Amino acid sequence: xxxxxxxxxxxxxxxxxxxxxxxxxxxxxxxxxxxxxxxxxxxxxxxxxxxxxxxxxxxxxxxxxxxxxxxxxxxxxxxxxxxxxxxxxxxxxxxxxxxxxxxxxxxxxxxxxxxxxxxxxxxxxxxxxxxxxxxxxxxxxxxxxxxxxxxx
Numbered sequence: 803x804x805x806x807x808x809x810x811x812x813x814x815x816x817x818x819x820x821x822x823x824x825x826x827x828x829x830x831x832x833x834x835x836x837x838x839x840x841x842x843x844x845x846x847x848x849x850x851x852x853x854x855x856x857x858x859x860x861x862x863x864x865x866x867x868x869x870x871x872x873x874x875x876x877x878x879x880x881x882x883x884x885x886x887x888x889x890x891x892x893x894x895x896x897x898x899x900x901x902x903x904x905x906x907x908x909x910x911x912x913x914x915x916x917x918x919x920x921x922x923x924x925x926x927x928x929x930x931x932x933x934x935x936x937x938x939x940x941x942x943x944x945x946x947x948x949x950x951x952x953x954x
Contacts, residue, residue, distance in 0.1 A: 813877070818847065821883030829920040830882045833913045837879040840906050845876035871901035875910065882917075889921030899930040911936050915944070 838844055843858030845865070854865035856872060865873065874895075881887045895914075899907050911933065914924050928934065934950065941948040 816884070816886045817877065817880050819884040819886060820847070820849075821880060822885065826882075826885065827889065827920055829916050830887075833917055834879055834882050836909060836913050837875050837882075840909050841872055841875055841879070845872070845880065869901060871903070871906065874898075874901065875906075878913075887922060891921075892923045892925070893917075895924060895926045897928055897930070898926055899928060899933050904932060907932065908936055911940065915940050915946075919946075 841856075843856055845854060845856050845868075847854050856863045856865060856868040856876075878893075887893070898910055898914075902910065907930075914926075918924055926933070937948050937950070940946075
C-alpha cells in the first residue's frame with residue numbers, strides 16, 4: 803500500500819509469532835529477564851481476544867494505555883523470545899532514550915551490549931549525551947570498540 807513502509811509491516815508480522823520457552827542463547831535469556839525487570843511485567847499477545855496486553859502481576863492493561871518506553875522494550879523482548887532474532891541479526895533503534903527513565907536507558911544499553919557481544923549488530927540514532935556517554939563508559943570498561951558517527 804502506498805505510504806506504508808514494509809519495515810513496519812514486517813515487524814508487525816514478526817511480533818505475531820508467539821514466544822516460546824526452552825533452549826535459547828544464554829545471553830538472550832538473560833536479556834529477557836533484565837528486560838522484564840525494566841518493564842516490571844510482560845507484554846503478551848492474547849490470541850483469544852486478538853489484543854496485546856501489558857501484564858503486571860494480576861493486572862492486565864491494553865497496549866494502547868501502556869507507556870511508549872514499555873512498548874519499545876517489549877518489542878525487543880518479544881523478538882528475542884520468539885526467536886525471530888538470532889546471532890546474525892541487525893537491529894535498528896531510533897532514540898533509545900525516548901520515553902525511558904535514565905535508569906532504564908542505562909539498563910537497556912547494558913542489554914544491547916550483551917546482545918552485541920553475542921553477535922547481534924545494533925545501529926542506534928540518538929541526540930542524547932547520556933546515551934553517548936554511557937556507551938563510551940561501556941567501551942572503556944570492556945575494552946571494546948563502539949563505532950560512532952557524529953554529524954554536526
